[in-house]
Each structure stands twice: as structure tokens, then as C-alpha cells.
Amino acid sequence: MVDPKQHPTNASQEQAQSWVQRLIAYCANKPGITILLVLIMAVWGYRSFFQLPLDAIPDLSDAQVIVYTEWAGRSPDLVEDQITYPLTTALLSVPNVRFVRGQSFLGSSFVYVIFEDGTDIYWARSRVLEYLNTVASQLPDNVQPTLGPDATGVGWVFQYALVDKTGQHDLAELRAIQDFKLRYWLSAIDGVAEVASIGGFVKEYQVQIDPHRLAGFDIPLNKVIEAIRRSNNDVGGRVLEIAGHEHFIRGRGYLKSKADLEKVVISVDKNHVPIKLSQVADITLGPAMQRGLAELDGEGQTVGGIVVMRYGENALNVINRVKQRLEEVQAGLPEGVEVVITYDRSDLIERAIDTLRHTLIEEMIVVSLILVVFLLHVRSALVACITLPIAILLSFIPMAFQGLTANIMSLGGIAVAIGAMVDAAVVMIDNVHKRLSQEHEPVDRKALIIRAMQDVGPSIFFSLLIITISFIPVFSLEATEGRLFKPLAFTKTYSMAFAAILSVTLIPALAVLLVRGKIHSERNPVNRALVALFLPMIRFCIRFRWPVVTVAVLSLILTWPIARQPGNEFMPPLNEGSILYMPTALPGMSITEAGKVLQSMDEQLKTFPEVERVFGKVGRSTSATDPAPLSMVETLVTLKPKDQWREGLTWDDLIAEMDEKLRYPGMPNIWWMPIQTRTEMLATGIRSTLGIKVFGDELDQIEETAVAIERALQDDPRTAPYTRSAFAERLTGGYFLDFDINRDAAARYGLNVQDVQEVLMAAVGGMPATQTVEGRERYQVMVRYARDYRDSIDNLEKVPVPTQTGTQVPITEVADIEFRTGAPMIRNEDGQLVGFVFVDLKGDLGVADYVNQAKQVVAEQVALPTGYRLGWAGQFQYFERAKAKLQWVVPATLLAVLLMLYLHRGRFSDTLFVLSAMPFALIGSIWLLYALDYKLSVAVWVGMIALAGLAAEMGLLMLHYLDHGLKEAQSRVAHMSQTLFFEEVAMGAAQRIRPMLMTSLTLLISLIPIMLSDGTGADVMKRIAAPMLGGTLSALIAVLLVFPALFVLWKTPIISKKNQWEPTHEKG
DSSP states (O other): OOOTTTSOOOHHHHHHHHHHHHHHHHHHHOHHHHHHHHHHHHHHHHHHHHHSOBOSSOOOOOSEEEEEEEOTTOOHHHHIIIIIHHHHHHHTTSTTEEEEEEEEETTEEEEEEEEOTTOOHHHHHHHHHHHHHHHGGGSOTTOOOEEOOSOOTTOEEEEEEEEETTSOSOHHHHHHHIIIIIHHHHHTSTTEEEEEEEESOOEEEEEEEOHHHHHHTTOOHHHHHHHHHHTSOOEEEEEEEETTEEEEEEEOOOOOSHHHHHTOEEEEOTTOOEEEGGGTEEEEEEEOOOSEEEEETTSOEEEEEEEEEOTTOOHHHHHHHHHHHHHHHGGGSOTTEEEEEEEEHHHHHHHHHHHHHHHHHHHHHHHHHHHHHHHOOHHHHHHHHHHHHHHHHHHHHHHHHHTOOBSHHHHHHHHHHHHHHTHHHHHHHHHHHHHHHHOOSOOOHHHHHHHHHHHHHHHHHHHHHHHHHTTHHHHHOOHHHHHHHHHHHHHHHHHHHHHHHHHTTHHHHHHHHHOOSOOOTTTOHHHHHHHHHHHHHHHHHHHTHHHHHHHHHHHHHHHHHHHTSSOBOSOOOOOOSEEEEOOBOOTTOOHHHHHHHHHHHHHHHHTSTTEEEEEEEEEOOSOTTOOOOTTBEEEEEEEOOGGGSOTTOOHHHHHHHHHHHOOBTTBOOOEEOHHHHHHHHHHHSOOSSEEEEEEESOHHHHHHHHHHHHHHHHHSTTTGGGEEEEEEOOTTOEEEEEEEEOHHHHHHTTOOHHHHHHHIIIIIIOEEEEEEEETTEEEEEEEEEOGGGTSSHHHHHTOEEEOTTSOEEEGGGTEEEEEEEEOSSEEEETTEEEEEEEEEEOSSOOHHHHHHHHHHHHHHHOOOOTTOEEEEEEHHHHHHHHHHHHHHHHHHHHHHHHHHHHHHHSOHHHHHHHHTHHHHHHHHHHHHHHHHTOOBOHHHHHHHHHHHHHHHHHHHHHHHHHHHHHHHHHHHOSSOOHHHHHHHHHHHHHHTHHHHHHHHHHHHHHHHHHHHOOSTTHHHHHHHHHHHHHHHHHHHHIIIIIHHHHHHHHHHHHHHHHTSSSOOOOOO
């Protein structure tokens, strides 16, 4: 930085410099109070770190509210027409809603209300409740929508299975333990939103009516149901005082057993003899209808539990509390029953945090060693070594206030900033050393140190400001990509900001205390070796400046074709250490067949030596966050630590082996990560890397279009090699047995449509009559005809329908039975019907490049009906959104940096000179990406954005050193020859080799531990670090060798034109 006393600047800059300089002087003169205040802040930061919620990755979920509605026994089309569609259209009007998705299944409806970013989830829930009240009148009787848990897609933090290998407890008993004991024990834990159950058999009292015996007594079915309801109740009669004591009056009448049900009186005969339920029905205790089951390690069905974490909670703390509670309750479980953990995210969290912890420690050690080697003055190196960990601790304070989670992205921001965080300390200490070594007479050492730091302090402060401003594009990212990278941007900004603050507070205080003894900067062997190495090279570049600049420009030109070669992807796979295997069957597969297939799959997966545990699930659990249809398998494969894998086996190789081994006809495979899949499924309904949405008005036409897209992607040579699987939902593939009621025929017997339908619902499907209360357990009592009267078409045709005259007629007298196909599940978005095509990719082609080719294939081979449209969702949607945002934010940010540089330097030529470091930085980053075979992703863009600020800093520092050195030479020599001018420039650059190399090498070497790491999250961090590593290297070469040549080319014509060998007057 040019001394403001010798070179006046504009008033605002002078005021800023004087403020910074006064602060430096104050802290240097009051080192005790400065260090004490910083230590207090450091302790605060240390405590803040332990208050931060810990998780593996940021919560990528949208702010959403789930509305779940149950309407037992109704087909998906009925649920869609009478529940999902009215709810979806009503909720579209809720404030801040982005879109509303609906899914209709057999007997259940899911509506997902997705809100704009930044919406408070509890405010959103209250508004949804308001709108549900307005739509309640449009819904069928006895249908009550409920809100799902206040959780997000990352809420499934812990899963377990109940196992009894002694054989003392069957699946029904294990499910009862889960539903009525374990579930409540775990739900009471702080931070748990709900505990869902999956698998096993829910017990149910089944009253199987014999219609002929019922007809013999002339009793209608609805009277049986009413009698059961009236026989299951307890009442109270207030109190009665007896002998001075108050006695509570109770009428005890709960049904408690099968024997109680058998004794229920449903009527009396003509002789006034009671007719009991046992006379017209067989009563059994059996399993309720299953819509989901679980399987463990290929050993057979089991009972599972899913712990769903509440929104905003600390995942690691919640999991630890759950595991502690499980240890406490183990003694309370029946003998032989044990809890087997099938998914524990705490392992992933701890591995992710450990990866970054080790990286941070390695970086700090490496940076400290570099400083010691270059300075050869341990106490001086301590100034930077002490400042670095304190700056990191201080960055946790705003993180805690902001509620940021400590995860691989937020801590990764600190990891990529470490190299730049010591820049201020390096430059200031180097300038102190230079000043001290130049003074040969006794001086006020403290005053000299302060002046040396005041000389470069404002310049460094401004450089760090540029680095901060250059990261603005990352803050502009929104939705999923914003939630992923903003934590990194915040923590990088915080750490750089505190490094800047400490550079003008703590560093001056430490410098006056620690920088003592003889300082011989010129005698430093490292410094002398660097000058001896680089001075001839710089002289050469100045002498042959035109060829050097030409070669540099040619390097830029040759880099352009390479820059166009890498493919595009949203993000590299975020390896979670577990695999979610999701094959999807065609509609119509029974629960029995699904269980057999699931066990076979799990058994094969367990044979892989890398697999620790396999927990399979088909269908849905009891959670509203689980909208899985019965045709969808979700198998959680927990892997052993990487050091226990077969030698040389990679993640992709393992997936390929599994995909090859598990081939089931009609069930295409999808392999993905548990957290990312769950987040995507809840936010978009997509459970694969890429999803194609087909919007239209008719389900059969939507399905036909979707199937055509599926075949085109699998068959066309442009997409087939990169398509692991493509599966179009079969929207009309469900099997239906329709009873078409003949109104005229029914009228002849005095029946209307509802009379016949009630027989169908109660006699065939079953009608819940009541619920037993057996201590803490609750079981349904289901009434329907015995299996013999409904297990075949012939028997269904004979189902008796009671008439108004008391006689019964076969149902075929009033209805026609038809086999049809229809929708097993119906989706809508914003009220419009939609079908999905799930595409899982393989090979080296990025998702963005795949979509570009797929769009061509679909446009050429699939005829889209009029009024129908396609939507490309999943990672491609995020990539395109981020690309569109960065296309204008990055140039705008560069313009802001240019304006700042112009205001600082006062000359447009100076600004262009500094910014010329950026294209040279791109050379190294692009070639390193090419060498590592990395695709261009949002992570790579973030790395390049960070690189832009670093390159500008390097260019600004070199311009400052060259300009300052030239002015010092001019003050010594009034008139210089051109040869002397060239030599002064060369010497000015060579004398500042050490600070330039220290700042650059600390950054370069600090990134190496990230590039060598292979733990959880390493793939993402490597994509961020790679362009910074390569770009810093090429920028360093350009700044050290090309910039002096450019400086000479720039300054020589100006001096020659004035016909005098003195530099032009410049500001700042």
C-alpha cells in the first residue's frame, strides 16, 4: 500500500485508512486488553460450537406441510375425486405457497403444500389448518384431514427392528410391543416428532358373518354392527357417599376378549330368547389388512420402527437420546425380544465431522510449518498460528446465532478459507520484518512495528473485502442449491471477516509482544534462495516481455477448447455410507408376493462382503412422511467401513455389481442415497436422479406418453448407454372388480344405490364396528362376511342383499360384475393430473448433458398430445435454476469488484491490470478439472467463484508491490535509464517474492488435505477445492512472472511519452 503521507488519496479512502490505522495503533499500544477481549470472544466461540446442531448435510427440504387423510377401503379414484382434488385446489390459495402436490392411494390421501423459501414452518402449518376448516364441508362424512408431523425429508434419522430369535413371540405380538410400548417410550424423547411402525401384523377381532344364518334370524347386517358398538362401553355415575367415604360409580362394559364378543346380544327371537353374535358369526383374532411390511437380512419378515426427528432439531443429540432410551427400556422388553438398529445417522454425522476435523487440523499444521520455514522466526510465525484457530472459533458465534447446522458444507467453508485467512498475518509480519531489517540505527522498535503494519493493514483489509464481495453469487443461489451451498458461503464469509478483524486487532497486539530479537530478512536463507531462483526468471520475462505475454495469451486460447469438454452435473454423489435400493414393481402385486420378492432381494444383498445389514421395506409405514405405494421397495443397505471392502473396489463398482446381481423381471432398479432420496420424494415426488413429469387430462393418455418416453430413452443409442433404468408409472395398471349397480333392477326390490353399496362395504370389504380397550392396547373389531362367501367370483355373485320386504337376493340381481383396469395411484400437481418417468443414470455423462440428449430423443420419437406438457425435474431442475441465476449474478459481481478496484486505485488501467489475474487463474483450474475428470457442477462453480476473489487479491498485492517499489526507486534516482527501470521492476518483484509465495503456498498446500481426503462428503469438497488449487497455481505463476512483464509494457510508453524516466503520479 502506498504511504498516504506521500501520496494523498480521496477523502473517503483517507478516512477509512486513518480509522484502520488508529485501530492498529490502539491495539498495539494496549496488547493486554486486546488479547483479553479476544480470549473472551474465543471462549464464546468455543461454547457456541458445542451449541451448534450437528448433522451430516444441510437440510435440503422445502418448507412444506403434509396433509394426510384416511378413507378406509376407497379406491384411488374415489379418494382423488372426493378428497385429494378438493384439498389441493383449496390449499393453492394459502399465502406463500409455491405449489401443491397430491397423491391418492387405496384408502388414503397425501397432499404436500410446498411454501416459498424462508417461510416459517409453524406459521405455514397454522395457515394450512385455517384453510382446512373452510374445505371441511366439501369432504365426505366422517373424513377428517390431519397434519403430518412437523418434520422434513431429513427427519428419518434412526430406524430399528424388533427381533425375537427364541421364537417366543410372533409378529403380531412384536407389533403390539412396538405400537403400544416402544413407540410411546421413544415419542416422549425431546426432538422426536413421531415414531412410525412398519411390518408385522396388527391384531384385529374379525367377526365373520354367515349371511344364511343371519337371514334365518331375519337380522340385517347393520343391526349386528350397532349391537357390537352398544356392547363396548364404560360409563360413570358420578359418586355415592357410603359410610363417610366417597365411592365413584362406574358401569363396566368394555369388550376385552373373543369370549366377550361371542356373548354380544344382537336380537331376540319370537320366543324372546336372546340371539348372540356367536350364533351368526365365527369370531377370530387375526391380522388386519397389511399395506406395508418389513424384512431384515433376508431372514424373514420383522417389525420395524422409524424415528422421525422434529424440524430444526440437533440430529446427533436426538439420536443419542434415542439410543440411551433404548438401552434403558431393553430390560422392560419381554424375554427374548431385542432391538436391532437398522439405520443410525449418527455414524454418518460423526464420520462427516471427523473428516473435516482432521482436514482442519492438517491444514493448520501445514500452514504453520510453511510460516516457520519462510520466516525462520518462530515467534513471528506464532502470530499467524495463534490467529488462525481463534478466527475459526469466532466464526462459530454468528453460526450459532443464525441457527446454522455444523455439517460437511458449513465446516467445509472454513476448510477452504484457511489458506486465505492467514494472508493478512503473512503480509503484515513480512512487512514488519522488512522494516526492521532495513533499520541499522537504534529506533523505537514498537513505533516501527506499528508503522509497518499501518502501511499494509488497509490494503490487506481491502483485499479481504474483495474476497468477501466476490462470494456474493453463492448467496444468490436459492431453493435446494441455495440450502446446500449457503452454509458454506456463510461460514467462509464469517471466517474471512474475523480474520480481517483480527488482522488489525490481535495481530498488532501479538506482533509487539512476540516479534523480538534480531531480524535479518535479507540474510534469511529461504528469502535469499527465492530471490536467487526467481530474479533471473523475472529478468528474462521482462527482457522478452512480448513473447512471454504472447505465450500467456496463447495458453488462454488453448484452454478454451478444454473448458468446453467437461460434462455438466448438479452435484457429485454425496456419499452417505448407506445405499437405498428402490426397485418398483408393476401395479397389482399382492402383499404376499411382495414379501417373497423382498426377502429374496435382501438375501442376495446380504451376500456381498461389504454389506453390514439389510433392512427392506415394501409399501408404507404409519408415518405421513412415507407415501410409498405397495409396488415400491425401499431397502436400506448399511455398508461396512471402507477398510473392510475388497481391495480396489470402488463405490461405483459395488453399485454395478449389485445392479447386475439383482435383476427381477418387470422391476427396474434405482440406487440412491437415503437422505437425498427422502428429501426428493417429499419435495417433488421424484425418487431418482432424474424425473420426467407428464401433465395432462386423461390418465390413459398420460401413461401412454410416459411409456413411450421410457422406451425411447432405453432404446435410442444417444441415451441407452447412460440409462441404468427408466420406469414410467403405470397409471392404469391396477386391477379392479367393479360392481355396476343397475338402478332399475335395484328399484324393483325397493333398493337404492346406497343400500347395495353398504352391503358391499360391510359384507365384502368389512366395516369397523368398534375398538376394544385392553389396558393400553387398542384393537379394531371388523365385521364382514365369512371368507367362504367372498373368496371367489362365484361366491361374490351370491352375496345376499337384504330387501325392504325382509327377503335377500343375490347381488347379481341388482348389479353387474366386471373386471377392469384402473389407477392404482393418482398424482396431481396444482390440481392437474401428472405421471412420472423415473430415470436412473450410469456412466460418465452428467445429468445436465443427459437431459440435453434426452430432450432431443423425446422430441423426435414421442408425439405429445395437444394440451399435454413435459416437466424435467430432479437434479436437472436444480442445475438449470442455479445456472440461470449465476449467469447474471457472476457478471454483476465482477462488475462490483471492478468498481471497487477503480474507486481504490483511481485508474481504469490499474483495475484491468489487477483483474487480468482472473483469466490466468482459470487456466490452472480448467486443466486440473480436466486432469481429474471432474464435471462442471454447482460445487465447481462455487470453487471458481472463490478463486476469482483470491486471484484479484494476488493481482492487487503484486500491483501494490511493483508500484511501491518503483516509487521508492524514483525517490532515490531522479532520472533512470530504461535498463535501470527494468532492473528496478525486477528487483521490486523479486524482493516481494516471499510474501507472495507464502500467501499462495499456504492456500495451495492447505487445499491438499481436502484433495487427499476420501471420507464422507469428500467428493463435494474436492469439487470446490480443485478449481481453487489449480487456479491459484496458475495465477501465482502469472503474477510472479507475467505481471512484471505486463507492468513494464504498460508503464514504458507512458514514461517515454513524457520523455522522463519517472513513474506517473497514481492514487493509492
